[in-house]
Amino acid sequence: MRRLLGIGSAVGLTLTAVLGLFVTPPDRVMGTLVRLLYVHPSVAWVAYLAFGVTALACICYLWPRTRAPFWDRLAVSSAEIGVVFCALTLATGSIWGRPTWGVWWAWDARLTTTALLLALFIGYLALRRVTVDPGARARRSAVAGLVAFADVPIVHMSVVWWNTLHQPATVLRPSLASPTVSGSMAWTLFLSFVSFTLLYGWLLVHRYQNSVLESRLEDEGMEIALAERWAEAVPSGAGR
Amino acid sequence: MSYVAAGYALTFVTLGSYALWVLRRRRSLDRLLRTDGRPGPDR
Amino acid sequence: MFRDAALVAGKDLRVEWRSRVGAQQVLPFALVVLVIFAFALDANHNLLQTASAGLYWVAVLFAGVLTVQRSFALEAPDGLRDGLRLSGLDPAGIFLGKAAAVAGQLAVLEVFLAGGIAVLYSASLHGVVLLVLSAALATIGLAAAGTVYGIVAAGLGVRETLLPLLLLPVVAPVLLAAGKVWEITLQSGPGAWGWMRILVVFAVVYLAAGVLAFGPLLEES
Numbered sequence: 001m002r003r004l005l006g007i008g009s010a011v012g013l014t015l016t017a018v019l020g021l022f023v024t025p026p027d028r029v030m031g032t033l034v035r036l037l038y039v040h041p042s043v044a045w046v047a048y049l050a051f052g053v054t055a056l057a058c059i060c061y062l063w064p065r066t067r068a069p070f071w072d073r074l075a076v077s078s079a080e081i082g083v084v085f086c087a088l089t090l091a092t093g094s095i096w097g098r099p100t101w102g103v104w105w106a107w108d109a110r111l112t113t114t115a116l117l118l119a120l121f122i123g124y125l126a127l128r129r130v131t132v133d134p135g136a137r138a139r140r141s142a143v144a145g146l147v148a149f150a151d152v153p154i155v156h157m158s159v160v161w162w163n164t165l166h167q168p169a170t171v172l173r174p175s176l177a178s179p180t181v182s183g184s185m186a187w188t189l190f191l192s193f194v195s196f197t198l199l200y201g202w203l204l205v206h207r208y209q210n211s212v213l214e215s216r217l218e219d220e221g222m223e224i225a226l227a228e229r230w231a232e233a234v235p236s237g238a239g240r
Numbered sequence: 241m242s243y244v245a246a247g248y249a250l251t252f253v254t255l256g257s258y259a260l261w262v263l264r265r266r267r268s269l270d271r272l273l274r275t276d277g278r279p280g281p282d283r
Numbered sequence: 284m285f286r287d288a289a290l291v292a293g294k295d296l297r298v299e300w301r302s303r304v305g306a307q308q309v310l311p312f313a314l315v316v317l318v319i320f321a322f323a324l325d326a327n328h329n330l331l332q333t334a335s336a337g338l339y340w341v342a343v344l345f346a347g348v349l350t351v352q353r354s355f356a357l358e359a360p361d362g363l364r365d366g367l368r369l370s371g372l373d374p375a376g377i378f379l380g381k382a383a384a385v386a387g388q389l390a391v392l393e394v395f396l397a398g399g400i401a402v403l404y405s406a407s408l409h410g411v412v413l414l415v416l417s418a419a420l421a422t423i424g425l426a427a428a429g430t431v432y433g434i435v436a437a438g439l440g441v442r443e444t445l446l447p448l449l450l451l452p453v454v455a456p457v458l459l460a461a462g463k464v465w466e467i468t469l470q471s472g473p474g475a476w477g478w479m480r481i482l483v484v485f486a487v488v489y490l491a492a493g494v495l496a497f498g499p500l501l502e503e504s
Contacts, residue, residue: 035248040247098243119451126445148453150488203262210265210266213270214269
């Protein structure tokens with residue numbers, strides 16, 4: 001399964017890059033910049049997917065009947081991946097924005113909400129890093145993660161309102177739907193969504209595995225270290 | 241054009257680095273957890 | 284639940300009254316923030332006046348973070364949180380009580396800060412009804428969200444730095460909406476009620492979250 005995801009995503013991403021950079025034609029309106037279309041929306045989609053998975057995992061953890069460490073580990077794994085993809089979303093969006101609108105950043109609803117989403121989940125990860133007791137950590141971060149995620153629609157609602165009030169310069173009509181997508185572009189776009197999603201899956205599986213091992217390390221790490229110290233002490237000392 | 245190149249480079253380098261980091265962490269965790277083959281005197 | 288809330292709120296407020304930390308430290312801090320904004324914006328009179336609503340709410344937010352920190356620092360010393368847990372008080376009541384105490388302190392602060400912007404930024408405070416109503420809603424929301432995150436971060440050594448990081452992104456909508464209402468009202472413009480809706484939603488969501496989540500969170504803080 002893991003192998004399939006790994007190979008699938010690697011092949012898909014390579015193809016995407018090749019097609020996106022060399023094979024597909026430039027857009028009539030946007031020119032070569034349209035090539036970023038094969039990267040930015042997919043990365044954004046994965047970020048939202050990852051955070052959605054985290055929120056769901058938090059719910060499953062907090063629900064008494066389904067409570068299990070699995071959900072907690074899934075939550076943190078997905079959140080970490082989500083943070084990486086979210087930061088990437090903002091960065092690629094910014095790279096797109098600079099030549100398109102002349103600015104690195106615009107305070108429209110989507111950008112602002114995404115930036116806040118990133119901040120919220122960086123906070124989530126910080127909270128986890130700082131809480132030592134695994135049970136407390138799982139419960140607290142589940143609540144924090146859920147509350148953070150639930151805040152997103154409120155943030156979005158308020159920012160949309162905010163934006164309709166001050167119309168920025170007409171140049172800044174940030175709409176990713178502007179290029180007319182057809183033919184090879186459509187296929188490449190589809191491929192890119194699939195490939196990045198496969199990559200998410202692969203990363204999730206591996207990151208989850210790591211978190212299982214981390215839990216074991218927390219439990220057994222002390223004993224293992226002690227055993228090692230004992231083993232070191234033996235040669236010099238009085239008999240076994 | 242350079243913007244496009246920058247975008248692709250940033251994306252793939254970042255994701256590649258993250259993937260490598262996850263794998264490296266896995267290897268070090270494996271190493272840390274496998275070193276329990278030498279029990280002390282009273283184990 | 285409400286009786287317990289009143290008890291906890293009374294306790295917190297009494298501690299505050301006797302120690303006067305809010306009056307002697309948080310309020311001056313908030314006023315200093317207003318002054319610093321003036322330095323940052325080069326004492327540009329027009330700019331400050333136009334921006335006074337937004338700057339006001341940023342100052343309130345910072346003061347709010349400090350007030351929440353203080354609220355949980357009260358029980359930080361050994362055994363006090365256990366005392367709270369074992370007291371038999373309804374956790375939802377404890378939440379409401381703590382949030383109410385924070386809200387109360389913030390409300391007093393806001394009155395003084397409003398005076399601050401009137402004096403420092405020459406903001407003309409008309410439309411008092413809207414100002415007060417939106418401030419009340421915003422304060423409830425801030426206090427509720429702050430108390431939820433306060434207990435989440437409680438008992439951790441890095442509470443001082445973690446709480447702002449967790450809380451500020453979450454209350455950004457309150458800053459936005461309340462700032463907007465005040466801006467519109469101070470300049471006698473239209474459309475303040477739409478923003479009020481956001482404040483209501485926010486307050487309701489976080490009060491509900493706190494009432495539901497405080498119990499389990501208190502258990503292992």
